Amino acid sequence: MKYRHVIFIVILILLIDQTLKFWIKTHMFMQQEFIIFPNWFRIHFIENEGMAYGLKFGGDFGKIILTLFRLFAVVIGFVYMKKLVKEKFNTGLLVCGSLILAGAAGNLIDSMFYGLIFSDSVGYEVAKFMPGGGGYGTFLHGRVVDMLYFPIYEGYLPKWIPFKGGDYFVFFRPVFNIADAAISVGVITILLFQKRFFGNHLQPKTAGQPVTQDHVIE
Template sequence: MLRLKHYLIIFGLFFLDQLSKFFASTHLSFYDAFVIIPSAFSFQLVHNYGAAYGIFQNQRLFLTLVGLVVVVGSIIFQKMIIQSKLSKYGLVFLLGGALGNLVDRIRLGYVVDFIDIRIFPVFNFADIFIDIAIGLFVLELVYGFKNKKDA
């Protein structure tokens, strides 16, 4: 089960995501990128009306419902999801990221993206947190499978 410290981390991740999106929305442009490393890394404001990699464009209701199911389902079924510290922190990062993008979608009708590393579509901190969660869940599957196989 998640404890108070885990919920505080979730809130911290959510807050970092929302603060960075507020900063991006107030200081970045749709047209002019703030270049850090030419042709490799920049910040540029994008309103994402779809999901990762541009799928499900203009499917606000569907994507909002998916986000709600992920958040509510993760909380309800956390006993089944959490098998170790890896999966516990996977759930923490998943909730922090999913909440960040869900709040954008409900409040704005789109997700604010602004990190551009050229080899991927533009993304945000919530997306990074979700990717970390997926990585932790994959490690849990591999590590857990290895331990069960050795037993």
């Protein structure tokens, strides 16, 4: 796998992520919802100020710090991916790293620019792209657009369940986006297959040791 393949994966994920976000932002108002498959998949438009899956971090100052950290992480990520390609790491690791990098870059674009290029989504008003009066925020103060919602189960828990019995429960509650999904898939896959992905590079190499197929990256 070559570095240009990493760039291709990143660009592909970014195009899918940003195209969906642009459509949501310019066609839906906040909290609007479309049911795709009853009882388990909906398009539900929300925005968040912070991290993946709607988590928050430290108010306005924390927002700036988080965005700058994302920018730093993306820059370092591209450099590190180039190093992994050069050292011929497992193709699966390179694909997962590309997914994580693309996800981080996708949410970074929202945080850096969406406040500048979109009007606010308030009430039943759909946001406008490049509004005449300027966007809803400033540079680094954009909000991340989320829309994928999978409430696979909604209902009251049986009363015999300790602590939460009888409470209303939703699984899976978080609303997320393509970038979040790419990061999650990349991280989880690396954790599951870390021995395969890193094995050949963690083992001490001896002179004349044959190179295995997993070590060779076309």
